[in-house]
Amino acid sequence: MPMINADGCLLNVSVEGRDGGPTLMLSNSLGSTMQMWEPQMKALTQVFRVIRYDRRGHGKSSVPPGPYSLERFGRDVLAILDDLNIARTHWCGLSMGGMVGQWLGANAPDRFGKIILSNTTCHYPDPTRWHDRIKAVKEGGIAAVADTVIAGWLTADFREREPQIAANMKAMMLTTPVEGYIACCEALSTLDQRELLPKIKSPTLVIAGRHDMSTTVADAEFMRSRIPGASMTLLDAAHISNVEQPHAFTDAVIGFLTQR
Numbered sequence: 009m010p011m012i013n014a015d016g017c018l019l020n021v022s023v024e025g026r027d028g029g030p031t032l033m034l035s036n037s038l039g040s041t042m043q044m045w046e047p048q049m050k051a052l053t054q055v056f057r058v059i060r061y062d063r064r065g066h067g068k069s070s071v072p073p074g075p076y077s078l079e080r081f082g083r084d085v086l087a088i089l090d091d092l093n094i095a096r097t098h099w100c101g102l103s104m105g106g107m108v109g110q111w112l113g114a115n116a117p118d119r120f121g122k123i124i125l126s127n128t129t130c131h132y133p134d135p136t137r138w139h140d141r142i143k144a145v146k147e148g149g150i151a152a153v154a155d156t157v158i159a160g161w162l163t164a165d166f167r168e169r170e171p172q173i174a175a176n177m178k179a180m181m182l183t184t185p186v187e188g189y190i191a192c193c194e195a196l197s198t199l200d201q202r203e204l205l206p207k208i209k210s211p212t213l214v215i216a217g218r219h220d221m222s223t224t225v226a227d228a229e230f231m232r233s234r235i236p237g238a239s240m241t242l243l244d245a246a247h248i249s250n251v252e253q254p255h256a257f258t259d260a261v262i263g264f265l266t267q268r
């Protein structure tokens with residue numbers, strides 16, 4: 009796996025899949041790594057050359073001092089594409105990955121074919137939840153918030169049905185460096201990309217989880233209504249819908265990206 013330098017930050021990047029196929033870049037959520045895309049990888053790599061990476065402050069990427077910003081996250085992605093000599097790619101980002109996708113769609117339109125924004129929002133009107141989370145993590149580490157966050161990631165039904173998957177997701181979250189997690193929460197506390205949405209000209213699919221309390225169906229509907237020509241798919245899932253509904257999620261992604 010290459011480590012790619014983005015303005016001094018080493019980003020852990022993986023490239024797999026069909027040589028010569030269309031390129032698809034996947035972008036993870038807060039507190040996860042590129043591993044979150046495992047349920048999709050077998051199917052996606054048969055169609056696409058798939059690029060995954062760990063966002064700065066996460067996984068095996070380095071953890072420069074924060075706070076970070078959506079622009080910084082977007083420029084990290086452009087550094088990866090430049091390093092790999094990739095002129096244009098499709099994009100699928102979940103939660104923070106979808107926020108980065110909004111920034112890229114508006115600020116680097118020539119680099120993106122189709123864009124998928126899953127379980128995400130463009131704006132947090134009240135930063136309190138992020139201030140509270142930062143305080144809790146500073147005092148008690150990621151473990152202090154892990155169970156609450158997991159309850160938002162996956163429905164209670166799913167956690168009961170698939171306890172091992174829920175445990176794996178929690179274990180992944182607990183590996184997140186505290187400084188990286190906090191620096192990302194700081195970026196989220198000021199998130200307001202409402203004015204970027206009409207600037208996104210790529211064909212865009214918004215995916216929402218019917219039971220997602222973190223980034224709601226109303227948040228998704230707002231984005232769909234502001235992005236020219238965007239469509240929306242609703243899944244029977246909470247926040248991490250690609251894990252809770254792996255087949256429906258994968259079908260939605262491949263269906264949208266391969267339709268003419």
Ligand SMILES: O=C(O)CC1=CCC(=O)O1
Nearest residue numbers: 037038103104157160222
């Ligand atoms: O961590 C959460 O509670 C949900 C979330 C918001 C942005 C993100 O990436 O995950």
